[in-house]
Amino acid sequence: MNPLITAMIRRSGRSWWQARYSNGHVLSEWDTLTAKLLLPISNGKSSRWEEIEKGGMVGLRLLCPNGMAGELEAPEAHRFFQLKAGGITIGMGVGGGGNNRFCDAHIIGVVLDIEGSCLCRAWENKEKKLIQFQDNIFSMKYHNIGRLNLDVQGVRV
Numbered sequence: 001m002n003p004l005i006t007a008m009i010r011r012s013g014r015s016w017w018q019a020r021y022s023n024g025h026v027l028s029e030w031d032t033l034t035a036k037l038l039l040p041i042s043n044g045k046s047s048r049w050e051e052i053e054k055g056g057m058v059g060l061r062l063l064c065p066n067g068m069a070g071e072l073e074a075p076e077a078h079r080f081f082q083l084k085a086g087g088i089t090i091g092m093g094v095g096g097g098g099n100n101r102f103c104d105a106h107i108i109g110v111v112l113d114i115e116g117s118c119l120c121r122a123w124e125n126k127e128k129k130l131i132q133f134q135d136n137i138f139s140m141k142y143h144n145i146g147r148l149n150l151d152v153q154g155v156r157v
Contacts, residue, residue, distance in 0.1 A: 001063075010065050015106040015123035017082045019052065020059035027052060054078045054154040062108045062121050068130045070121030072110040078156040081118075082108045085143040104143060111137055114157055 009016060016029040032048045060080040061071045074080065086103035109120040116138040122131050135141055137148045137155065150157070 006067070009063050010067065013065050014103070014125075015065065016063045017049070017106075017108055018061040018063055019057050019080070020061065021053075021056040022058045022077075023056060049082055050152050050154065052154075054080070060108050060110065062106065062123055062130070064123045064130050066128060066130075070108065070123075070130050070132065072108060072119060072121060074110050078154060079111045080109070081111070081137070081148060081153040081155050082106070083145075083148070083153070085145060107142070109135070109137070111155055111157060116157060 018029065019027045021027070029049075032052060055077045057077045057080055058075070059071060059073045060082065061069055062082075063069050072080065083106075084103045085105045085107065086101065088101050103125055105122045105124050107120055107122040109118045111118050116136045118135055118137050120133050120135055120142065122133070122142070123129075124131060133142060137150065137157070139147060148155070
């Protein structure tokens with residue numbers, strides 16, 4: 001990977017997804033940001049996973065700020081998903097501090113079978129580590145996520 005991009009990922013302090021297609025094309029999360037500057041130097045702007053092309057996608061990578069990367073592969077498209085587990089705090093009262101979004105984990109996954117079994121990698125923000133786990137898209141136990149919205153994710157089982 002380009003050393004400048006690697007440095008930007010480290011400096012951003014967050015993880016980023018990167019999709020690989022069968023034709024050799026690579027699409028990075030920062031290419032889909034709603035902000036004007038399309039580089040991995042996040043300022044909280046949103047990317048558009050649900051709008052990217054899933055056809056031909058054969059790999060999904062999670063690039064982490066500690067320099068590690070987790071990658072998943074599948075022989076056919078429409079098997080990958082990504083999401084962030086987190087929440088929002090709402091400040092109340094005088095000097096309540098406003099609303100703050102937080103991300104506990106950034107998750108990528110690949111569906112393994114028709115029953116919804118999946119292999120996942122996650123960057124855990126508090127622990128600052130990349131982990132691997134198995135779960136099920138119809139009832140994700142990790143962070144009590146529950147059932148994934150397959151239409152939003154672009155997954156076909």
